[in-house]
Amino acid sequence: MTVPRQAVLEVLSADDRYRSAEEIFFQLHEQYPAVGLTSVYRTLTLLAQMGLVERFDMGDGKARFRLRTGAEEGSSCRLICTNCMKVEPCDQEAVEDQAASGSMDDVTRSLETEYGFQLRRRVVEYYGLCVDCRRRNEEKRSQEEN
């Protein structure tokens, strides 16, 4: 546990907003002026690999980071403002429970009342291994058994 790593964790722990590497760097800089942007990137990459940090790439070229909470359990949900690029984590259960069906209209209404958010587009992404890569993995595993 080194200074830059502790510093990054400190900033991330402050709240659960998504922040860019640069934003994190600037917040660090006040208390830890010696820590460089390079180390911020390195630490974030490291923490993401360890699964402690969630990395999110919006369409605007800069990645955002957030401390991953145990509550997520392999599933995450967020509100993304296409105007100001703000990203806010949200509780999927709350949204879906509120929405009678999974229909776009019901979800729209739910987000409206729960968060004041005006929904334009819903995106569902499933991350994992495609058929091919899974097959390849299994082959590799059975080879290693020999």
Place this chain on the structure above:
Amino acid sequence: MTVPRQAVLEVLSADDRYRSAEEIFFQLHEQYPAVGLTSVYRTLTLLAQMGLVERFDMGDGKARFRLRTGAEEGSSCRLICTNCMKVEPCDQEAVEDQAASGSMDDVTRSLETEYGFQLRRRVVEYYGLCVDCRRRNEEKRSQEEN
């Protein structure tokens, strides 16, 4: 309707896979050697603004594009392989109908049987206007009425 635009549309129409600008450029290049990569980018940006093309930014730095089908209706769903970076559109209705509940386990099972896909993480994103931007928009609108 110019040559580069027609060329890009031709490639995108060929199938509904997600492709990077470079991939589109190389496919173009065989039939339209005079069209430059710059125009491919410009055309994709244009088509995305018009809503005809869906742009998707994965975590790997290069954006992917796909012709948007009318069927999507403000909601899109995709399988993303974290190993080979392949992106495949999928039918959310089919997945959720198959899954008894919206629980992670049920969805995992559904994706397994429907697509042979091994789910690791589900991400739900709601794009739209946050409370602040919405308020700001309404103020602007009411000012313009004067």
Place this chain on the structure above:
DNA sequence: CCCTTATTGAAAACGATTTTCAATTTCAAT
């Protein structure tokens, strides 16, 4: 302390995308 190894910050490199700009197309009006 000492030594080995891991980590750091600054500067340079990287790579996808955007910008610039002079040359070429487009297309509506003749």
Place this chain on the structure above:
DNA sequence: ATTGAAATTGAAAATCGTTTTCAATAAGGG
């Protein structure tokens, strides 16, 4: 067809978030 203004193009340069390089520094077990 001919024109000409306006839009579009391709190549080269610029941009910018991120990564790599590398010499200097910090870590930390003995």
